[in-house]
Amino acid sequence: MELYQLTAWELFEKMAAKECSAEEITQSVLRRIDQKEGDVQAYLTLNKEASLAQARAVDQKRASNEALSPLAGIPIGIKDNICTKGVKTTCASKILSEFVPPYNATVMDKLDATDCVYLGKLNMDEFAMGSSTENSFFQKTHNPHNIKYVPGGSSGGSAAAVSAGEAVLALGSDTGGSIRQPSAYCGTVGLKPTYGTVSRYGLVAFASSLDQIGPIGRSVKDVALLYSAICGKDEKDTTSIRREYPDFAKGIVPSVKGMTIGLSDEYFGEGVSDEVKTAVMKAVDALKEQGANVVSVSLPSTDQTLAAYYIIASAEASSNLARFDGVKYGYRTKEYTTLEEMYEKTRSEGFGDEVKRRIMLGTYVLSSGYYDAYYKKAKFTQKMIQDAFQTAFGCCDLILTPTAPDTAFQIGENIHDQVKMYMNDILTVTVNIAGLPALSVPCGFDKKGLPIGLQMIGPKFSEGVLFNAAACYEELLGGFSAFSALK
């Protein structure tokens, strides 16, 4: 067993027992990156020297018996839409290709306090818009299980790196499924936290009312560890929520005894492949045997939810991305005479096609004459969806669904059909629209050997319950690491 194959918790125990050093762990992961990165292409920026120096500093602290966080010395990758002071943050866009933030996102300040090791910045769909990481301006990331296939998106670099052993943990962001869908495609564990529990300060905004930063790992405990490290009230984000956040990793009780699981027909409809349905139902049966009850719940149509999602997300994106005008930072076109020409050429040369489509969709649904029919109606649909979930959680503790309708598709397969690409998000967007937490865990492989994801959705602030249920399932399977591409 190589060090890069272990989970964060296992590595923490090894370091505590002086069986290995932080430097050896980082070296092992860096060697793995050298070996796999040519195929996977998960990283946009790699900090080899800096990460080794960080690891050595952790070893020194341990040698002088300083109290250390379980994340101390753990090599972590960061999605490239999270601002890292002094380290390029591109959002995988040409328009930010040279942007070096003069400040840290709040989650980075919080991680600094744990002494974890930063490996580098991870590839994504440009501005987190996409479901395959094919919309990156720089490179396509490949699924480590089969490099002909996409890793999912938009946090495709994060999920691929963790699955391939090129990082022990990673941060992603999730606006409509961008942590959970790539986790399903790559066989990792990914959490989209309750809206407002993780600060968005320093996360380059896509759709501010839906965006959340969250962890990706190879075990439930690892994901809980990283979540505990980044959650909490932040003065710099007005939408962040003040409350008591427990130590989630310590609090895990791997059991579903007495829990009620809700199932909704809407999430097992005709678009969902038979292999995925079978694998998810097998997981439900396994949890039933462990003492869970299963009830059926009614949720609004996924078609309507997807429509509301794309209206709200694009409306916010078109406003948020208005700041990219070539004036204060980012790319600026070379030839222009008027200010307006500078704006238009800068944006047209700086943004990729998918970003342009979302900006135009958002502009359209907010424009006079269309606002009531689209944006306003979508906001009321959102309220209807929130109410429906509240009713559903009156009779169950969590809802189980497939994470995505199918397993990973081939690179290039959906790139010319936007609506087909958007259908990838049909089972995940509801969670963002309703502000709920959801966890994606692996639950099998398809005939092609690609992982299948199971989504667990809970009421607001129920992350602890999701971790308990997921940990119970993890124990039954003998761990989730076998779903990663660590060999």
Next chain:
Amino acid sequence: MEMDLKRLAKLSRLRFTEEEEKKFQGQMEQIVKMVEKLPDLDASGPLIDPNSPMEMRKDVAEKKFNRDELLKNAPQVQAGCVVVPKVVEE
């Protein structure tokens, strides 16, 4: 459904070649068709969630950056200022 892509591009501060315009026209019409699947519901009443009130921080100035640091990312700088095309007529 006919979409005025020229106007939409203008509002979005984007410009396209004729060929691109044709491509986006078709794509945008497909996407709008998809987002039209909203339910028929009563769109009146309040939308504010009283359970999650927003908490504003105190508006206190703090010194965090110096000018040079902030201008480092600007595409064109002169004498400590960002340079843009002339916008005021004489």
